[in-house]
Amino acid sequence: MSEITSLTLTELVKNIKEKKISSEEATKNFIERGEKSKQLNSYITNDFSSALKNAKNFDQKPNFNLKLPGIPIAVKDLFCTSGVKTTAGSKILSNFVPTYESTVTQNIWNEGAILLGKLNCDEFAMGSSNETSFFGNVQSPIDKDLVPGGSSGGSAAALAANLTPITIGTDTGGSIRQPASFTGTVGLKPTYGSCSRYGIVAFASSLDQAGPMSKNVKDCALLHEIISTYDEKDSTSIDFKRNEYSKELTNNIKGKKIGIPKEYRVEGMPKEIEDLWVKGIEYIKDCGAKIFEISLPHTNYALPAYYIVAPAEASSNLARYDGVKYGFRSKGENLIDMYEKTRSEGFGSEVQRRIMIGTYVLSSGYYDAYYLKAQKVRKLIKNDFDEAYKKVDAILTPSTPNSAFKIGEKTNDPVSMYLNDIFTVPINLAGLPAISIPAGLDVKGYPLGLQIIGKAFDEQNILNIAYAMEEKIAFKNKITDWWIK
Amino acid sequence: MTKDNSEYLISRDNNIYEIVIGLEVHAQVTSNSKLFSASSTTFGAEPNTQVSLVDAAFPGMLPVINEFCVKQAIKTGIGLKAQINKKSVFDRKNYFYADLPQGYQISQFKYPIVGEGTVILDMPNGQKEVGIERLHLEQDAGKSIHDMDPQNTLVDLNRSGVALMEIVSKPDLRTPDEVSVYVKKLRSIMRYLGTCDGNMQEGSLRADVNVSVRIKGSDKLGTRCEIKNVNSIKFMQMAINYEANRQVDLIEEGKTINQETRLFDTKKNETRSMRSKEDAHDYRYFPDPDLLPLEVTDEFIEKLKADIPELPDDKKKRFIDKFKVSPYEATILVSDMETAKYFEEVVAKMGKNQDMKLAVNWIIGELFAVLNNKNLEISESPISAKNLAKLVNLIKNGTISGKIAKTIFELMIDGDKDPQIIVEEKGLKQESDPKALEALIDKIINDNREKAIEYKQGKEKLFGFFVGQAMKVSGGKANPQLINEILKKKL
Numbered sequence: 001m002s003e004i005t006s007l008t009l010t011e012l013v014k015n016i017k018e019k020k021i022s023s024e025e026a027t028k029n030f031i032e033r034g035e036k037s038k039q040l041n042s043y044i045t046n047d048f049s050s051a052l053k054n055a056k057n058f059d060q061k062p063n064f065n066l067k068l069p070g071i072p073i074a075v076k077d078l079f080c081t082s083g084v085k086t087t088a089g090s091k092i093l094s095n096f097v098p099t100y101e102s103t104v105t106q107n108i109w110n111e112g113a114i115l116l117g118k119l120n121c122d123e124f125a126m127g128s129s130n131e132t133s134f135f136g137n138v139q140s141p142i143d144k145d146l147v148p149g150g151s152s153g154g155s156a157a158a159l160a161a162n163l164t165p166i167t168i169g170t171d172t173g174g175s176i177r178q179p180a181s182f183t184g185t186v187g188l189k190p191t192y193g194s195c196s197r198y199g200i201v202a203f204a205s206s207l208d209q210a211g212p213m214s215k216n217v218k219d220c221a222l223l224h225e226i227i228s229t230y231d232e233k234d235s236t237s238i239d240f241k242r243n244e245y246s247k248e249l250t251n252n253i254k255g256k257k258i259g260i261p262k263e264y265r266v267e268g269m270p271k272e273i274e275d276l277w278v279k280g281i282e283y284i285k286d287c288g289a290k291i292f293e294i295s296l297p298h299t300n301y302a303l304p305a306y307y308i309v310a311p312a313e314a315s316s317n318l319a320r321y322d323g324v325k326y327g328f329r330s331k332g333e334n335l336i337d338m339y340e341k342t343r344s345e346g347f348g349s350e351v352q353r354r355i356m357i358g359t360y361v362l363s364s365g366y367y368d369a370y371y372l373k374a375q376k377v378r379k380l381i382k383n384d385f386d387e388a389y390k391k392v393d394a395i396l397t398p399s400t401p402n403s404a405f406k407i408g409e410k411t412n413d414p415v416s417m418y419l420n421d422i423f424t425v426p427i428n429l430a431g432l433p434a435i436s437i438p439a440g441l442d443v444k445g446y447p448l449g450l451q452i453i454g455k456a457f458d459e460q461n462i463l464n465i466a467y468a469m470e471e472k473i474a475f476k477n478k479i480t481d482w483w484i485k
Numbered sequence: 486m487t488k489d490n491s492e493y494l495i496s497r498d499n500n501i502y503e504i505v506i507g508l509e510v511h512a513q514v515t516s517n518s519k520l521f522s523a524s525s526t527t528f529g530a531e532p533n534t535q536v537s538l539v540d541a542a543f544p545g546m547l548p549v550i551n552e553f554c555v556k557q558a559i560k561t562g563i564g565l566k567a568q569i570n571k572k573s574v575f576d577r578k579n580y581f582y583a584d585l586p587q588g589y590q591i592s593q594f595k596y597p598i599v600g601e602g603t604v605i606l607d608m609p610n611g612q613k614e615v616g617i618e619r620l621h622l623e624q625d626a627g628k629s630i631h632d633m634d635p636q637n638t639l640v641d642l643n644r645s646g647v648a649l650m651e652i653v654s655k656p657d658l659r660t661p662d663e664v665s666v667y668v669k670k671l672r673s674i675m676r677y678l679g680t681c682d683g684n685m686q687e688g689s690l691r692a693d694v695n696v697s698v699r700i701k702g703s704d705k706l707g708t709r710c711e712i713k714n715v716n717s718i719k720f721m722q723m724a725i726n727y728e729a730n731r732q733v734d735l736i737e738e739g740k741t742i743n744q745e746t747r748l749f750d751t752k753k754n755e756t757r758s759m760r761s762k763e764d765a766h767d768y769r770y771f772p773d774p775d776l777l778p779l780e781v782t783d784e785f786i787e788k789l790k791a792d793i794p795e796l797p798d799d800k801k802k803r804f805i806d807k808f809k810v811s812p813y814e815a816t817i818l819v820s821d822m823e824t825a826k827y828f829e830e831v832v833a834k835m836g837k838n839q840d841m842k843l844a845v846n847w848i849i850g851e852l853f854a855v856l857n858n859k860n861l862e863i864s865e866s867p868i869s870a871k872n873l874a875k876l877v878n879l880i881k882n883g884t885i886s887g888k889i890a891k892t893i894f895e896l897m898i899d900g901d902k903d904p905q906i907i908v909e910e911k912g913l914k915q916e917s918d919p920k921a922l923e924a925l926i927d928k929i930i931n932d933n934r935e936k937a938i939e940y941k942q943g944k945e946k947l948f949g950f951f952v953g954q955a956m957k958v959s960g961g962k963a964n965p966q967l968i969n970e971i972l973k974k975k976l
Contacts, residue, residue, distance in 0.1 A: 080544060080545045086544070088544070093544065096544070098543070098544070098545075099538075100538060100543070102545060197545070197547060198545065198546075198547055199545040199546075200545050201544045201545050202544070202545060202775075204774070205774035205775050206774035232549065233547060233549060234547050234549075235547065235548065235549050235550065235775060235776050235777055236774075236775065236776075236777060312771060313774050315579075315769075316577050316579050316588070316589055316769070316771070318588075319579060319581065319587065319588020319589060320542040320544070320586060320587050320588050322581060322583075322588060324583050324586070324640070325541055325542070325543075325586055326543070335583055335638070339581055359769065362579070362769035362770075362771055363767050363769055364767050364769070367769075367771070371771060
């Protein structure tokens with residue numbers, strides 16, 4: 001048998017159910033590998049001793065009817081976990097221990113999973129390289145000094161490095177799909193309203209969505225069916241009929257109509273991305289699906305609209321971190337002074353930049369020109385997709401306009417950093433589901449991903465397409481364990 | 486300054502000014518739990534004991550609308566004869582303050598739940614209509630306490646997130662008296678509906694008062710000042726009076742009025758600038774992305790309409806038509822639902838041979854005086870409607886005189902005693918037997934012969950003396966009408 005930590009979730013569950021591996025054994029293996037992988041800096045907080053205790057408890061009274069029986073899992077540090085520090089990658093929450101549990105994490109514990117720890121991420125999920133975290137950048141297991149992507153960079157790195165069999169991230173503009181693409185893993189951004197936002201530290205409420213990250217599509221389907229539940233505690237949660245995605249997963253996509261949006265052929269896109277896309281189209285044809293050229297005419301406006309809407313909401317969502325009630329507080333002469341010092345010292349520069357942009361676009365006199373206009377653009381982008389979906393069942397695009405870049409390469413150029421999200425952002429604006437699957441390697445051997453975008457609530461369809469393509473692509477990640485001496 | 490029932494004008498040299506007033510009333514919704522959380526709303530609890538994670542704005546916490554509060558707002562809208570908006574939107578009003586945990590207040594800005602409506606004021610010289618601009622739902626903030634600790638401000642979040650209705654009037658009010666009647670009328674309507682208890686001491690009802698002045702006859706609005714957070718009707722009137730005169734003085738001196746927010750200092754009886762328009766907060770309103778637009782169906786609204794009790798205006802009309810009480814009396818009787826209920830019970834218990842006028846006088850005269858003295862609500866009246874009806878009937882059928890009735894009334898207060906029993910026990914029945922009274926009067930005239938002669942000689946004042954004697958001798962029981970008749974005959 002191969003190493004426990006390199007098993008897929010599905011294989012691990014099977015082994016535990018067949019009592020070939022105990023929860024304790026699995027947990028120990030992941031902990032040991034975690035201990036040896038500190039250089040990756042993927043954990044902000046590990047909860048190893050509790051995890052081991054919980055694994056032993058599980059083994060004493062195992063319940064194999066659960067979907068995640070005794071499976072140790074590390075999650076992004078944006079999910080509030082009861083009794084375990086939750087920082088959102090920020091100094092301002094560096095001492096914050098919630099007394100409550102997010103709905104999404106509660107759903108996985110209810111299925112028998114065990115918390116390994118909290119994974120690094122960009123501060124308040126604002127970033128595309130995991131370099132804005134107060135707790136330091138994350139090393140990609142793909143190569144030394146390479147970014148794992150962001151904001152769910154710790155999650156992607158931990159998953160690709162086999163520190164957790166599966167993980168959950170959050171995606172506001174690409175924060176699951178881009179790091180999945182950079183690390184050769186699978187990441188799903190579900191339909192807005194599919195997963196509850198209750199207990200997830202908010203970045204931009206109308207865009208935030210939690211989702212599964214996994215080593216393959218089947219694992220992704222399984223985790224998605226666990227975390228996607230209707231939740232009365234989130235007013236934007238939608239009560240629709242959810243599938244048993246893993247059970248209904250099929251590689252039969254014959255006759256499916258797949259759209260190729262011409263607007264995603266952006267200027268300056270590397271040839272290898274273009275080639276990857278063409279290869280993806282071929283794979284889809286091989287599976288018996290049909291290809292259609294489509295147009296999403298407002299794609300160009302998605303990124304600017306996103307960088308108005310998301311900071312606007314963030315500027316308001318982050319107002320609660322004022323040093324009054326919890327979290328970091330700096331000493332001040334008076335209330336205003338205390339606010340200013342707390343927030344200047346507590347937030348990093350990218351977060352401050354977005355708070356300022358957001359405050360600006362909402363101020364009187366600018367609201368109509370920026371926020372309102374961005375909302376109109378958002379509607380047009382959604383209309384583009386609605387039109388396209390009259391003709392096709394799903395859309396295929398590259399996940400990112402480039403492969404992973406070096407740490408520090410883009411830190412002084414926020415616009416170039418923002419451009420990383422160019423293919424992922426429109427999907428959040430439209431509230432649609434999209435999955436990124438690894439599809440190949442570039443010349444440097446870095447993974448590249450393809451994105452399949454679905455209709456709202458049609459996760460099953462894009463999972464099926466991804467499942468069929470995955471078989472054809474037969475992607476193998478080249479990870480050398482360079483960080484383990 | 487002239488002041489009569491209808492006008493409240495400020496005169497300076499050759500100019501006469503009128504005041505234009507608009508009110509933003511903040512009424513706390515009567516509900517067990519808060520607008521977006523399940524925390525209790527009970528007044529006066531230990532600080533920070535009624536605070537949920539949502540109210541304290543913990544990371545990842547989300548608001549969920551309380552349907553009951555929505556119903557209460559719609560009911561109030563129906564009571565204000567207002568447009569109910571089937572779709573309304575919650576916005577965030579962003580500002581930093583220590584007692585505002587989210588850093589924003591959830592309110593309704595562009596699309597309120599209730600639109601234009603009307604309130605009718607009963608003024609001494611007739612009715613006046615005041616337009617309602619809108620009613621919207623919003624969260625209350627917490628409370629900052631500055632005087633309990635020498636170094637720190639303390640914060641109590643019990644009130645944080647409690648549902649408020651902000652009721653905005655059009656600038657239709659012209660006098661402090663109209664403001665008083667308007668606020669009382671709003672309160673009365675909301676109490677009838679059970680949507681706000683109107684308790685100003687507990688802060689359930691408070692108002693921002695917008696005041697401007699203009700030359701009488703002008704139809705242009707002057708620059709207004711907003712006096713924030715005034716929590717009693719008396720203070721509202723004082724603040725308006727001060728502020729209007731201040732503005733008139735500025736105009737007369739050739740100065741301009743700055744649009745600004747002012748505070749009313751109740752100790753010094755003056756308003757003071759809080760912040761000017763230039764310093765006004767930019768609240769950066771935008772739709773709250775945590776909440777979907779609030780949509781209600783016609784069916785939902787119709788169901789609530791069916792639940793609306795008879796409101797003061799309709800009740801007043803019915804009282805005038807059915808019970809023939811005067812508009813003035815009717816206004817008093819319907820001012821709160823419990824008084825109206827008490828009155829109707831008295832009417833019912835009086836039976837067929839009713840003296841409505843007498844009943845009304847006893848309620849708004851003697852009974853109100855007792856309630857006032859004892860600081861009781863009419864629902865806690867020491868005298869039941871049934872027994873008050875009996876007392877009125879005893880007067881009406883001549884069993885007792887009005888004077889004796891007052892004595893009996895005093896005795897009834899203690900333990901809600903039946904007046905009939907008091908009459909019997911104390912032998913207070915009125916003497917109405919003409920023969921007995923004639924004998925009594927004969928004796929009095931006999932005993933006071935000299936005075937009787939003086940009377941006959943023209944000293945008419947002495948008539949009162951004889952009436953007094955008759956009442957004294959009879960122990961107050963003599964029927965005064967008969968005494969008068971007999972005395973006139975005998976003297």
